[in-house]
Amino acid sequence: MQDINIRNEYTKVAYYYYKLGMTQDEIAKKMSTSRQRVNRILKKCLETGIVKIVIQEYDNQNVDLEIELETLLGLNEMIIVNNADGEINEFLGAAASSYLERVLKANDIIGFSRGRALSSLVQNLRPMDKKNLTVTQLVGGLNADESHINSDYIVAHSSEVLNAKPCFMYAPIILENKKLRDSLMNESFFSSVYDVMKSCTIAIVGIGDMSDKSNFVQKNFISKSESYILQSKNAVGEICTHYFDVNGKIIDSGLNDRVLSIDLQSYKSIPIRIGVGCGPEKLSSILGAARGELINVLITDFKTAQALSEML
Known part of the structure; x- marks a missing residue:
């Protein structure tokens, strides 16, 4: 009784x-x-067992895998998008947009690199009631046929949606030589742009790889000597033109002497560093980016996440 x-x-x-x-x-x-x-x-x-907590839609999500990879990769957060019919970058962009909406606050300065997923992110952005926002390029532009994936395009359109102040570089990402880069960096305009970059609170970046799909590889923007150094030191990917190996070690090939992008120390000081990317060709670059703490948030698809789990 x-x-x-x-x-x-x-x-x-x-x-x-x-x-x-x-x-x-x-x-x-x-x-x-x-x-x-x-x-x-x-x-x-x-x-x-008097009370049993049931998380609705749990079986349709990837929470277990997300938490597993957060632990294995040392990430603050992992977001896995279920693969579906259609262009995967559209799904990644939608997820990245939703995440940005969740973490964005007044006075934030958002830095963008480039890529298809980031372009899709902008297409999915919705106006938000956040005051005094700034959006800036983290890298210069790239003279490519697909201009909508360039950082300047992404900054221009995201500033319109977010009612944010845009900060442009008005310069290519890769210059011919170090002398030209140093000359530009001495201009007050470029130094003011770099000051904004260094003040970023959120970075949203694509994760480059060394495959034939890479724009830098396809367009031959990297010199033969730079390419030789990167390959000899087992480079697997890049973020904002900073190349690294699978363990996250930065590789100095001389390329950064002639590029316009945020410097590594300033980049790694940004509190929220969101990497967006997927695909078998990016497995090693995603792994290296996480190990090198170039990203602390990863947005990818289920197949890539599953493959990462198996690798680890």
Whole structure:
């Protein structure tokens, strides 16, 4: 009989708390007991199965895999997009847009690199009531046929949607030589742009690779000597033109002496560094980017996440 009465008390406490939304203090006062006892009862309700917490849609999500990879890769957060029919970058862009909407706050300075997924992110952006926002390029432009994936295009369109102040470089990402780059960097305009870059609170970047699909590889923007150094030192990818190996070690090929992009130290000082990318050709570059702490948030698809889990 006593067990029945205890179970009845436990059930009633659970009903008040989970069904009626009462606080533990309110329940304690109503039942003439202490808040500590209510707290212990609620814990017992979970332990004994009187209360079972069911997360709706859990089976359709990838929470277990996300948490596993957050731990293995040392990430703050991992977001996995389920593969579906259609262009995967559209799904990645939508997920990245949703994440940005969640973390964005007033006075933030958002830095963009380039890529198809980032272009898709901008297409999915919605106006937000956040004051005093700034968006900036983290890298210069790239004279490519697909201008909509360039950083300047992404900054221009995201600033319109977010009602943010845009900050442009008005220069290519890769220059012919170090002398030309140094000359530009001495101009007050470019130094002011770099000051904005260094103040970024959020970075959203594509994760480059060394495959034939890479724009830098396709367009022969990298010199033969730079390419030789990168290959000899086992480069697997790049973020904002900073190349690295699978362990995240930065490789100095001389390329950064002639590029217009945020410097590595300033980039790694940005609190939220979101990497967006997927595909078998990017597995090693994603792994290196995470190990080198070039990203602390990763947005990818299920197939890539599953492959990363198997690699690790």
